[in-house]
Amino acid sequence: xxxxYIKDERRESKERTFSIPYKDVLxxxxxEAVTTLDGPLLVIAGAGSGKTRTLTYRVARLVEGGVxxxxxxxxxxxxxxxxxxxxxxxxxxxxxxxxxxxxxxHSFANFTLRRYAQKLGFESGFNILDRADAEDAIDLLxxxxxxxxxxxxxxxxxxxxxxxxxxxxxxxxxxxxxxxxYAHFMKDAADLxxxxxxxxxxxxxxxxxxxxxxxxxxxxLLEGNQDVRERLSQTYGYIMVDEYQDTxxxxxxxxxxxxxxxxxxxxxxxxxxxxxAFRGASFGNIMDFPKIFPDTKIVKLEENYRSTQxxxxxxxxxxxxxxxxxxxxxxxxxxDGAPPALVTAEDEDMQAQFVAQRVFELREEGVSLSDIAVLxxxxxxxxxxxxxxxxxxxxxxxxxxxxxxxxxxxxDLLAHMKILANPQDxxxxxxxxxxxxxxxxKAADEIFQGVVSSGAGIRGLATIEPKPRYANAxxxxxxxxxxxxxxxxxxxxxxxxxxxxxxPILEKKFDDYPKRAKDLEHVLAIMDRYExxxxxxxxxxxxxPNASIDNILATDYDDEQLVLSTIHSAKGLEWHTVFIISAxxxxxxxxxxxxxxxxxxxxxxxxxxxxxxxxxxxxxxxxIEIFDRGTGMVLxxxxxxxxxxxxxxxxxxxxxxDYQGNEDVW
DNA sequence: CGGGACAACGTTTTT
DNA sequence: CGTTGTCCCG
Numbered sequence: 210x211x212x213x214y215i216k217d218e219r220r221e222s223k224e225r226t227f228s229i230p231y232k233d234v235l236x237x238x239x240x241e242a243v244t245t246l247d248g249p250l251l252v253i254a255g256a257g258s259g260k261t262r263t264l265t266y267r268v269a270r271l272v273e274g275g276v277x278x279x280x281x282x283x284x285x286x287x288x289x290x291x292x293x294x295x296x297x298x299x300x301x302x303x304x305x306x307x308x309x310x311x312x313x314x315h316s317f318a319n320f321t322l323r324r325y326a327q328k329l330g331f332e333s334g335f336n337i338l339d340r341a342d343a344e345d346a347i348d349l350l351x352x353x354x355x356x357x358x359x360x361x362x363x364x365x366x367x368x369x370x371x372x373x374x375x376x377x378x379x380x381x382x383x384x385x386x387x388x389x390x391y392a393h394f395m396k397d398a399a400d401l402x403x404x405x406x407x408x409x410x411x412x413x414x415x416x417x418x419x420x421x422x423x424x425x426x427x428x429x430l431l432e433g434n435q436d437v438r439e440r441l442s443q444t445y446g447y448i449m450v451d452e453y454q455d456t457x458x459x460x461x462x463x464x465x466x467x468x469x470x471x472x473x474x475x476x477x478x479x480x481x482x483x484x485x486a487f488r489g490a491s492f493g494n495i496m497d498f499p500k501i502f503p504d505t506k507i508v509k510l511e512e513n514y515r516s517t518q519x520x521x522x523x524x525x526x527x528x529x530x531x532x533x534x535x536x537x538x539x540x541x542x543x544x545d546g547a548p549p550a551l552v553t554a555e556d557e558d559m560q561a562q563f564v565a566q567r568v569f570e571l572r573e574e575g576v577s578l579s580d581i582a583v584l585x586x587x588x589x590x591x592x593x594x595x596x597x598x599x600x601x602x603x604x605x606x607x608x609x610x611x612x613x614x615x616x617x618x619x620x621d622l623l624a625h626m627k628i629l630a631n632p633q634d635x636x637x638x639x640x641x642x643x644x645x646x647x648x649x650x651k652a653a654d655e656i657f658q659g660v661v662s663s664g665a666g667i668r669g670l671a672t673i674e675p676k677p678r679y680a681n682a683x684x685x686x687x688x689x690x691x692x693x694x695x696x697x698x699x700x701x702x703x704x705x706x707x708x709x710x711x712x713p714i715l716e717k718k719f720d721d722y723p724k725r726a727k728d729l730e731h732v733l734a735i736m737d738r739y740e741x742x743x744x745x746x747x748x749x750x751x752x753x754p755n756a757s758i759d760n761i762l763a764t765d766y767d768d769e770q771l772v773l774s775t776i777h778s779a780k781g782l783e784w785h786t787v788f789i790i791s792a793x794x795x796x797x798x799x800x801x802x803x804x805x806x807x808x809x810x811x812x813x814x815x816x817x818x819x820x821x822x823x824x825x826x827x828x829x830x831x832x833i834e835i836f837d838r839g840t841g842m843v844l845x846x847x848x849x850x851x852x853x854x855x856x857x858x859x860x861x862x863x864x865x866x867d868y869q870g871n872e873d874v875w
Numbered sequence: 876c877g878g879g880a881c882a883a884c885g886t887t888t889t890t
Numbered sequence: 891c892g893t894t895g896t897c898c899c900g
Contacts, residue, residue: 313890421890423890587886587888589887647876651876652877679877752890778888815888
């Protein structure tokens with residue numbers, strides 16, 4: 210490759226040679242973003258404008274310029290995103306790029322907090338509560354505070370967890386969340402506050418952190434310990450944050466603190482693609498960034514390299530319907546292309562038939578299945594299609610929605626491992642003990658207390674005197690756990706032994722145990738890759754494999770699969786052809802997600818994100834005559850976000866069924 | 876006090 | 891549809 214000489218005047222005197230011809234392969238805006246290395250930098254990157262490319266080249270540029278890879282911190286939305294970027298940077302430059310510290314805010318927090326746990330009063334490490342664990346803990350405390358009195362309608366544990374989490378992520382008091390989003394529970398506000406206090410105390414006491422705590426404690430660590438802050442700031446001399454529009458207040462604070470001493474921080478985002486406000490994200494962070502770092506340089510990436518003009522035109526109409534006006538204007542040089550279509554189907558079955566048929570045809574035309582995606586608002590909206598695809602033997606992988614790590618049998622197995630990692634963890638103890646015959650909440654609590662007060666960790670089980678009622682089951686359990694007293698078995702071996710112990714329980718508990726046993730085997734295979742139990746458990750909590758088991762297994766031998774994905778999980782990705790199914794008013798925006806203007810706006814941005822995933826073909830489909838149980842109404846209009854768009858921008862299609870029963874298009 | 880049977884419910888999106 | 895709440899029996 211031809212060497213490229215930097216023309217930047219400031220560097221002219223010490224002209225350097227780079228192996229990558231940055232200026233030739235990047236557009237001027239991208240080039241500026243890639244070569245602005247020092248000082249605060251805000252990049253507003255429209256959909257398909259080469260954001261990932263820019264980040265990748267910037268990593269390479271930093272490393273090539275002599276910055277030690279370990280001092281670059283790349284914070285992304287998913288671990289997959291950072292891995293992908295670093296892999297690409299490695300291809301561009303060399304394997305030094307693999308040494309860059311990359312991951313999500315949560316995984317970075319986990320990593321850092323494990324080092325400094327004692328500073329925060331977590332003497333023996335901590336276990337991470339996933340969402341379901343957190344709900345269980347809340348439920349337990351609700352019972353303990355006697356808030357579940359008969360005849361009283363108290364919020365669902367799921368709702369409660371939501372309220373607490375939102376308060377943390379938006380950095381506002383719990384009362385305010387209740388007042389604003391759950392006004393009908395105002396009468397319970399006092400009790401909810403008590404419960405919230407109890408929950409915080411409980412987690413602290415038992416060395417537990419939920420997702421939000423990871424961020425809270427990281428911020429607290431940085432704020433309260435100047436030495437730690439300086440050391441971390443020194444370690445990570447260059448910070449890059451992707452998807453900045455989807456960070457929340459806490460995350461913005463963490464970035465501010467980390468970069469406080471050197472200000473070498475680059476954030477990339479697009480306010481019109483903010484889709485996580487529901488969990489406390491604030492695209493205001495983008496606007497506020499220059500206020501936090503006054504000498505911020507702003508770069509806008511507005512040229513779209515992904516989509517054809519017809520697709521971009523529809524996307525622009527959609528985003529124009531927002532009340533919030535976004536200043537960025539996307540343009541493309543790909544002028545020609547098929548116009549996007551709005552496809553009306555008689556019912557959900559017909560919609561599925563259409564998509565499957567069309568996928569089949571595209572496949573015949575030579576489009577790879579893996580270059581086609583079907584996107585939807587919510588996971589359940591693809592059920593009909595999944596059946597149809599199975600019927601036609603079209604291989605697919607489903608991303609988002611259902612997480613098999615959260616299924617009961619896998620949580621059962623992991624709970625056994627968690628009590629080994631942290632014998633203080635009452636949530637896991639509770640879960641494990643309740644599996645035993647004749648042990649309920651009461652007995653489980655007694656046993657747990659006994660183990661804790663023995664002070665001997667898992668060995669404390671030996672000191673328990675089981676009641677005759679459950680002695681048999683308990684002794685089996687105790688015997689199984691005794692195997693691990695000697696410590697430091699390989700993760701997979703622990704898992705295998707526990708799975709063997711758990712098998713009879715599985716068979717008793719679930720009718721479909723053969724299928725579930727297969728799932729467990731797969732989890733065991735994942736364990737094989739881990740040295741440390743703690744590490745395994747953290748990863749399973751923070752970055753669980755998010756496709757279902759069958760699909761993961763399929764991926765091993767078949768790489769050509771149609772992608773089915775929630776729009777949230779499709780963020781940052783692109784395909785040759787995109788179907789957005791059930792673009793139906795009442796489903797998208799969903800009736801329950803359209804309670805106020807802000808929520809509707811977010812739904813609209815979601816539709817925009819979905820539309821801008823397409824490179825060549827874009828189909829919106831919607832079934833009519835859908836009965837909505839919630840409202841008791843029949844849904845038959847297309848989503849308000851695409852309804853009434855001029856026909857030369859969005860072509861209306863109707864489906865007809867031919868005499869053989871095959872539907873077709875005219 | 877635990878367990879099982881049964882009814883009711885509410886139902887996104889994710890670290 | 892699968893989970894959660896309730897009731898009643900052992």
